[in-house]
Each structure stands twice: as C-alpha cells, then as structure tokens.
Amino acid sequence: MTVVNYLKNMPAWSRWILYAVGGVVVLNVVQGFDNTSLLTAEGSSRAMLRWGVPILLAGLGGLYSERAGVVNIGLEGMMILGTWFGAWGALEFGPWWGVLIGALGGMLGGILHAVATVQFGVDHVISGVAINILGPGFARFMSSEIFAKRFKAQGGSITQSPRVPTVGRFTFPFLAGGKLGSWKTPDVLGWFEKKDWFFISDIAGIMRGLVSTMSWVTVIAVALVPFSAWLLWRTRFGLRLRICGERPGAGEAQGINVYFYKYVGVITSGFLAGLGGAFIASQELSSVYKEGQTTGRGFIGLAALIFGNWRPWGIFGGAMLFGYPFALRLQDLEGKASHSLLLVFAVAMFGIMIWALIRKNASDTILAACFGGGAVVWYLLAETPPDWWAAILPYVMVLVVLVFFTKRLRPPAADGQVYRKGEA
Amino acid sequence: MKNLPRKVALAAAAPLMALVFAVIASSIVLLLAGSNPLHAYRDMINNASKLETQIDILNRATPLFLSGIAAAIGFRMNLFNIGVEGQYLLAALVAAEVGGVIHLPAPIHVTVIFLVAMSVGAGYAGIAGALKVTRGISEVISTIMLNAIAISGLIVAGLKAWQAGGAVSGNVTRVGTTPIDKSGHIPNLNKLVEIFTRHIGRDRHLTGVFLVAIAVGIAYHVVVNRSRFGYDLRASGANPFAAQAGGVSPKRMIMTAMLLSGAVAGLVGMTEVMDAGLFPSNPIQSLGFAGIAVALLGRNSAIGAAIAALIFAFLDISSGVLQNTGSASREIIQIMQALIILAAVVAYQITQRIRDREETKAVSVAMPGATA
Numbered sequence: 001m002t003v004v005n006y007l008k009n010m011p012a013w014s015r016w017i018l019y020a021v022g023g024v025v026v027l028n029v030v031q032g033f034d035n036t037s038l039l040t041a042e043g044s045s046r047a048m049l050r051w052g053v054p055i056l057l058a059g060l061g062g063l064y065s066e067r068a069g070v071v072n073i074g075l076e077g078m079m080i081l082g083t084w085f086g087a088w089g090a091l092e093f094g095p096w097w098g099v100l101i102g103a104l105g106g107m108l109g110g111i112l113h114a115v116a117t118v119q120f121g122v123d124h125v126i127s128g129v130a131i132n133i134l135g136p137g138f139a140r141f142m143s144s145e146i147f148a149k150r151f152k153a154q155g156g157s158i159t160q161s162p163r164v165p166t167v168g169r170f171t172f173p174f175l176a177g178g179k180l181g182s183w184k185t186p187d188v189l190g191w192f193e194k195k196d197w198f199f200i201s202d203i204a205g206i207m208r209g210l211v212s213t214m215s216w217v218t219v220i221a222v223a224l225v226p227f228s229a230w231l232l233w234r235t236r237f238g239l240r241l242r243i244c245g246e247r248p249g250a251g252e253a254q255g256i257n258v259y260f261y262k263y264v265g266v267i268t269s270g271f272l273a274g275l276g277g278a279f280i281a282s283q284e285l286s287s288v289y290k291e292g293q294t295t296g297r298g299f300i301g302l303a304a305l306i307f308g309n310w311r312p313w314g315i316f317g318g319a320m321l322f323g324y325p326f327a328l329r330l331q332d333l334e335g336k337a338s339h340s341l342l343l344v345f346a347v348a349m350f351g352i353m354i355w356a357l358i359r360k361n362a363s364d365t366i367l368a369a370c371f372g373g374g375a376v377v378w379y380l381l382a383e384t385p386p387d388w389w390a391a392i393l394p395y396v397m398v399l400v401v402l403v404f405f406t407k408r409l410r411p412p413a414a415d416g417q418v419y420r421k422g423e424a
Numbered sequence: 425m426k427n428l429p430r431k432v433a434l435a436a437a438a439p440l441m442a443l444v445f446a447v448i449a450s451s452i453v454l455l456l457a458g459s460n461p462l463h464a465y466r467d468m469i470n471n472a473s474k475l476e477t478q479i480d481i482l483n484r485a486t487p488l489f490l491s492g493i494a495a496a497i498g499f500r501m502n503l504f505n506i507g508v509e510g511q512y513l514l515a516a517l518v519a520a521e522v523g524g525v526i527h528l529p530a531p532i533h534v535t536v537i538f539l540v541a542m543s544v545g546a547g548y549a550g551i552a553g554a555l556k557v558t559r560g561i562s563e564v565i566s567t568i569m570l571n572a573i574a575i576s577g578l579i580v581a582g583l584k585a586w587q588a589g590g591a592v593s594g595n596v597t598r599v600g601t602t603p604i605d606k607s608g609h610i611p612n613l614n615k616l617v618e619i620f621t622r623h624i625g626r627d628r629h630l631t632g633v634f635l636v637a638i639a640v641g642i643a644y645h646v647v648v649n650r651s652r653f654g655y656d657l658r659a660s661g662a663n664p665f666a667a668q669a670g671g672v673s674p675k676r677m678i679m680t681a682m683l684l685s686g687a688v689a690g691l692v693g694m695t696e697v698m699d700a701g702l703f704p705s706n707p708i709q710s711l712g713f714a715g716i717a718v719a720l721l722g723r724n725s726a727i728g729a730a731i732a733a734l735i736f737a738f739l740d741i742s743s744g745v746l747q748n749t750g751s752a753s754r755e756i757i758q759i760m761q762a763l764i765i766l767a768a769v770v771a772y773q774i775t776q777r778i779r780d781r782e783e784t785k786a787v788s789v790a791m792p793g794a795t796a
Binding site: 073120122126127129144145158299306363388389391396403 | 453457504555558559561562564565566568570571572576577578580581713720753754756761765766769770774
C-alpha cells in the first residue's frame with residue numbers, strides 16, 4: 001500500500017499535524033450530521049488546552065523521570081501536593097508565588113521518591129504508591145491546620161481553600177488580536193472565523209481557541225514541550241540522562257554519575273507534576289484547592305506519556321487527546337456533544353479497523369470493529385448518553401487508546417529497574 | 425538454623441524501625457502544629473483499651489486485611505493490582521443488589537452473595553489481567569483507569585438504577601441498594617466474644633466476615649507457601665525467565681493471580697454490606713488503597729498483613745477520639761499511616777540488603793570460589 005508507506009516515511013511532526021487535521025474533519029462532519037457546534041467551537045478548543053495542561057505537565061514530569069529510568073506512579077500524589085501548595089502560596093504571597101510554591105511542593109514529593117528509589121533502591125511502583133498515600137494525607141492535614149484555621153473567615157475548610165488569586169492571561173498578537181504594548185494588533189484568526197467558510201472557519205476557530213486568553217502558565221507549559229525535546233535530545237545533559245534510562249551500566253562505564261542524573265530526573269518530575277497541580281488549583285480550572293480535585297490526572301499524564309512513546313510532542317498530543325473529553329464535559333450541559341462523541345469514537349474505531357486490516361492484524365481488526373459497532377448501536381439507541389458516561393469517558397479513552405497502541409511503543413530499556421552503583 | 429534469633433530480629437527490626445520513625449516524625453508534625461503529641465497518644469491508647477473500641481478495630485481490620493491479602497497475591501509475583509478499590513466497591517454493589525433481589529434459605533443465600541461478590545471482583549480484575557497478557561498494557565495503568573471507571577461510572581449508574589429509597593438504619597435515612605432479607609445476613613460474633621469478655625455494649629457487633637477473613641488468611645498462607653501453585657507464583661515473581669524455563673506459563677500465572685486477587689478483593693466490601701444489609705449510597709472508600717499499604721507493611725505474608733491491618737485499623741479508629749478530645753487534629757492519622765509505609769518500604773530494603781550480603785558471605789564461606 002503506497003499510502004501507508006507514504007505516511008510511514010513522513011516526518012513525525014507532519015504526520016501528527018495530518019492526524020490532527022483528519023480529526024478535525026471527522027469532528028466537523030459528525031457535528032454537521034448531529035446538529036451541534038460544540039465539538040469544534042472555539043470555547044471547546046480553549047477548554048481542551050486548559051484541561052490538557054495539567055495532563056501535559058504530569059506527562060512531561062513522567063518523561064524526565066522515566067527517561068532517567070525511574071517509573072513515577074507517584075505523579076498523582078505530587079500533583080496533589082502541588083494543588084495544596086499552589087493554593088496556599090497564592091493566598092499567602094500572590095499568584096506567581098503560588099505557581100512556584102506549588103511546583104516546589106510537588107518537588108518535595110519528587111525528592112522523597114528519588115531518595116527511596118535511587119538511594120535506597122526501593123521498588124519504583126511501591127515508592128510511588130506510598131507517595132500517593134502521603135500526598136492526600138498531607139494536604140488534608142495541612143488544610144486542617146491552615147485553611148480551616150487561618151483562612152476560616154474567607155471560607156477555608158479541611159477540604160477546601162478560599163478563592164485563589166491567579167496569574168494574568170495572554171493572547172497572541174496578530175493571530176488572535178492580542179496587545180503589543182498598548183497597540184491592539186489585528187485579529188487574523190478571528191476574521192477567518194467570522195467568515196463562516198466551511199471547514200476553514202472551523203479550523204480558524206479551533207486555532208483561535210488555542211492562542212487566545214490563556215494563562216501564562218499554559219504558555220510556559222506548552223513552551224516546555226520543545227524545550228524538553230531540545231534538552232533531552234540535543235544536549236550532553238540530555239544524552240546522559242537518557243543513558244541512565246537505557247543502559248545505566250554503560251553510563252557508569254563512561255564515568256557518568258548515574259545517581260545524580262536519576263535524582264535530577266525524578267526531582268524535575270516532581271517539580272513539573274507540582275506545577276500541574278498548581279495549575280489545577282488556579283483560576284484556569286477551579287480557582288480553589290479542593291480535596292480530590294486532581295481526579296487521577298497524574299495517572300492520565302502517565303498514560304499520555306505511554307501514548308506519546310516517551311517523547312515530548314507525543315505527550316503533548318496525548319494530553320490534548322485526553323484533555324478533550326474533560327473539556328467537552330464542562331461545555332456540554334445537555335449531553336448532546338457526548339452523544340456526538342460516540343459517533344466520533346465509532347469513526348475512529350473504523351479507521352483503526354481499516355488500518356489494522358491493511359496491516360493484516362486480525363485481532364486489532366476484530367476488536368476495533370466490535371468497539372466501533374458497539375458505539376454506533378449505542379449512538380442510535382440513546383438520545384443522550386447517561387451523565388456518568390461523560391464522567392468516565394476520559395478513562396475509557398485512555399484504555400482504548402492503550403489497547404491499540406501499547407505494542408508499538410518502546411519504553412526506555414532500563415525503565416523501572418533498580419540500579420545499584422557498581423553492580424553492572 | 426543457628427542464626428534463627430538473628431533472622432527473627434532482622435525481620436522484626438524493619439517494621440519496628442518504621443513505627444518508631446513514624447511516631448517520631450508525627451510527633452514533630454504535631455509539635456509544629458502546636459499540639460502535645462503525648463496527650464494525643466495517651467488519648468489514643470486509653471480509647472483502644474475499651475472493649476467496644478477493640479470491636480471497632482476488629483471490624484475495620486477485617487476489610488483491611490482482606491484488601492491487603494488481595495494486593496499481596498499480586499505483589500507475590502510482581503503484579504501490581506492497584507485496582508482493589510474499584511473491584512471491591514463494584515463487587516459489593518452487585519452482590520448486595522443480587523442478595524436483595526433473591527430470596528433463599530439462609531446458608532445458600534449468604535453463599536450466593538459471597539460468590540457473586542468474588543466473581544464480580546475477579547471479573548473486573550480479570551479485565552486488567554487480560555489487557556496485560558493480550559495487549560501488554562501495564563496493569564498499574566489499567567487498574568487505575570478501571571478504578572475511575574468503576575467509581576465515577578458503574579457504581580453511580582448501578583446505585584441510580586437500584587436505589588431502594590430511604591432504607592432506615594438507626595436514626596439516619598440511608599439510601600442504597602435493595603435491602604437484603606434476614607436470611608442473607610451472616611450472624612455477628614458477639615456471643616462468641618462475650619464468652620471470654622464482658623457484655624459488649626454501645627450497639628457494637630463483631631462482624632461475621634471476621635471468620636471469613638481468618639479463613640482467607642489461612643488459605644492464602646497454605647496455598648502460597650505449601651502448594652505447587654504457590655511455588656510457581658513465587659518463582660514467577662522472583663525470576664519470570666527461570667520460572668518460564670521451568671515450565672510455568674507467565675501469561676497463565678498473570679491471569680490466575682489477577683483473578684484470585686480480584687476474588688479476594690470482592691470480599692472487602694462484604695463487612696459493610698453484611699452490617700448494613702445493603703450497599704449504601706455513601707460506602708466506606710479507600711479500603712483498597714489502604715490494603716496496598718497493609719500488604720506492603722506486612723511484607724505480603726498472612727501474619728504480617730494481619731498485624732499491619734490491626735495497626736492501621738487502630739489508627740483509623742483513633743482518629744475519631746482525637747477529634748472528640750481535641751488533643752490533635754484527626755488528620756495526623758493519615759500522615760502517620762503514610763509515614764509508616766514510606767519508612768517501612770525503605771527499612772525493608774535496607775534489611776534485605778543486609779540479608780543478601782550475609783547470604784553471599786555464607787555461600788562464599790561454604791563454597792570458596794562460588795561468588796566472584
């Protein structure tokens with residue numbers, strides 16, 4: 001099949017863009033069919049970015065840790081520490097301090113994980129689980145000591161902080177009409193969006209959602225993607241860090257201090273997860289610290305890491321993909337869009353089915369056909385899916401995506417293995 | 425076995441170190457928060473010396489122990505079933521509804537409820553097992569996702585569909601699944617306990633599931649340590665390649681371990697279902713995650729898990745009294761539990777290393793040249 005070969009030979013970035021455009025086309029056709037405009041509305045893409053950011057940050061955190069060979073199940077716990085410290089820092093010292101202190105709070109979890117796994121050689125999953133138990137316990141205790149006492153008058157309690165102040169927002173100049181100094185630049189994408197041309201206006205709307213009125217933290221998070229790609233693949237530091245995840249013994253033979261790089265990887269991981277937590281507690285998503293508000297997004301970050309094949313841009317794609325259903329759920333009060341999403345899901349499954357058929361993979365073909373068929377039947381039978389369907393959609397999506405993608409991935413070779421100096 | 429006392433000391437040293445560390449660290453936290461740790465500990469111990477509190481502790485230790493054994497079955501072969509949480513809640517929900525709908529004579533009724541719970545738990549865990557053996561998906565991720573799907577999806581949906589509406593227990597109106605007939609309840613063990621002690625007051629009942637937990641513990645101990653299957657399980661955990669060379673199919677072991685783990689997880693919620701006679705709309709959560717902690721602290725052994733479950737149950741129950749006396753905020757308990765776990769896993773690793781070193785030394789003395 002020449003098409004398949006052509007796709008295979010494309011550079012990864014252009015293939016991803018192609019997939020994204022294909023996805024938008026499907027969303028577009030489906031919503032035309034289903035008489036809604038939520039799937040590709042500007043608000044939806046903006047919400048997708050917003051909900052994708054914590055997943056992205058957790059995923060990037062996982063990247064630094066797992067590239068250094070340490071599996072980090074504790075991301076969720078570190079993220080919880082980030083939400084608490086982020087809210088507290090913002091209340092106490094101001095919004096930017098909140099961002100920093102939240103990240104540092106997550107870093108505390110990272111340091112614990114690093115000491116346990118690197119220094120003492122504790123099994124990575126066990127240490128991570130312990131941190132996931134510690135995170136919420138610590139947040140609750142500190143809330144009872146601080147939010148429920150010092151901030152009681154402003155509405156703080158054991159499970160919740162008062163309203164958290166937040167950092168400013170940013171709109172791209174020219175693309176979406178942001179300000180340069182005091183000059184309001186033209187809003188190019190907005191102009192296209194208003195033209196109401198089929199597809200082009202939709203694309204413009206989606207793009208505009210991705211480049212306008214976003215938190216500065218979002219800008220930082222997205223900028224971290226190319227930065228991480230550069231740092232880990234284009235610098236000596238990155239090469240050494242990745243050696244620790246592939247063949248730590250070889251690194252040791254070259255005179256690299258493997259422990260040092262593992263420490264740096266895991267502690268960075270905690271820092272990024274904490275940043276993601278601080279973001280969750282910021283105005284972009286909730287404006288408040290609340291118990292249980294991370295809802296497993298640290299774990300979904302791990303899933304994005306796996307989906308992205310342990311690469312920064314792949315993680316970005318995974319974070320947007322998994323952030324989308326979260327975002328849609330909030331935009332979609334009548335359950336209409338999640339009904340349409342069933343059809344999108346079916347189209348995606350049939351796409352995978354054809355793909356698997358070409359590659360002569362019988363089990364994938366059958367599985368995808370079953371999933372797709374099931375979604376179509378559900379779509380036709382139900383006017384709107386039950387409300388819990390929207391709640392579990394992100395997690396179902398993670399599982400389905402992993403079902404079809406896991407076997408084609410390559411994790412770092414020594415990922416999860418306990419390394420002791422001098423034993424290799 | 426001339427080193428037996430030393431071996432026992434090494435085995436006990438780690439959890440004791442962990443406990444001491446956790447107590448010291450929590451005391452520091454309490455001091456920083458402006459509470460007197462000695463008062464807090466005194467209140468906790470005073471409270472635990474009452475018979476009724478001890479019944480509470482046993483009632484809490486029972487599901488914790490079962491949950492710990494469920495996690496330990498997986499841990500024994502390096503399989504991380506993080507999904508006990510979702511498995512037990514889903515199993516309890518379905519079993520309670522089935523038990524409420526059917527009407528049977530007592531022993532069969534109870535048996536059916538327990539069997540349904542075990543099969544639902546096993547089935548749900550089996551999904552993660554199947555995903556691992558057929559698609560290579562890490563069971564850590566899949567069980568976590570399945571937890572979220574069960575808790576925010578399936579249980580919400582099930583409760584909505586099966587809500588009996590205003591079943592009254594005590595003074596509180598509780599809503600949950602269809603109430604189970606008297607024939608589906610297992611008797612509490614108060615009569616048994618009162619043979620040895622005074623009358624149990626304050627409306628406390630020692631759950632009958634306690635005996636089930638003991639049976640599961642004994643079965644676990646015998647199967648893991650004394651059976652062919654247990655040997656294969658431990659061998660796959662220690663060295664999957666060697667086990668495979670010895671004829672143990674890793675896929676079959678993963679699937680079996682996952683199903684067994686899920687089946688035991690299914691029993692975790694039975695304490696509450698049997699006590700309430702239905703699955704309440706606000707069930708006790710987090711027992712699954714606590715079970716992982718129990719398994720870790722108990723080093724995956726039945727006795728260890730029993731002791732760990734008692735410690736955790738004691739701490740859980742103590743959080744109430746701290747609240748009442750006001751000597752410390754009750755949230756310190758969660759910190760203590762987490763600190764115990766962290767300290768314990770590190771301490772176990774250290775003693776393990778000491779043991780390994782001594783073993784190597786012993787081998788090199790017995791067989792010069794065997795170790796490089």
